[in-house]
Amino acid sequence: MEARRRGEEPMPREYTRRRFELRQILMAKRKGRLENPSAGHATIAAIRPVMEGLLGRHHVALSFRLTQILTGHGCFGKYLCRIGWEQSPGCHHCDDCLEDTAQHTLEVCPAWAGQRRALENMAAGDLSLPTIFQIIVQSESAWNTAASFCEEVMSAKDAAERDRERTSTLPSRRRREPGAGELPMTSGLHEL
Secondary structure, three states: OHHHHOOOOOOHHHHHHHHHHHHHHHHHHHHHHHHOOOOOHHHHHHHHHHHHHHOOOOOOOOOHHHHHHHHOOOOOHHHHHHOOOOOOOOOOOOOOOOOOOHHHHHHOOHHHHHHHHHHHHHOOOOOOHHHHHHHHHHOHHHHHHHHHHHHHHHHHHHHHHHHHHHHOOOHHHOOOOOOOOOOOOOOOOOOO
8 A cells, every 4th residue: 555655554545445456356366267167167157146246245154065065076976976985876865866966965856855945945946056156145044044954964965975984895985084183074164
């Protein structure tokens, strides 16, 4: 700031102006990073329209479980099969799904119908990622509803995954235990 360089205390309006300038620079950088993603295309497409709304929201703190649903990296058959921990991408929680994905868990898996009701009411039945992002950015209540769904469902899926690990005879199903100084993958909530 110019006033500081002269050895003076900056005026509040200078702070406001500089904060606005820095926010614009930050937004441009973030948008630039999202232009050519190497992965996460569906998530990025859902975030892009509400990116500015995400900034400055005090209620927006991504938890570990919410991030799993938003990215598709978690206890989903498709993801676990891709990384070699499952032999098939099918859903372990319903009989008629050949591919367990985050979207399957979020929108249709009958095992999570009870947990999904509040989310469906909030989103008027449209549980697509773009709609979910638009709604959860608008209010703390909507954010909490989505976060609660993700926490409850993903905790249950993770517990079921651990049970399958303990009872499996397949070497690919045995995860190594965390070593000294390491945390387990499901160690709790993290702000991003």
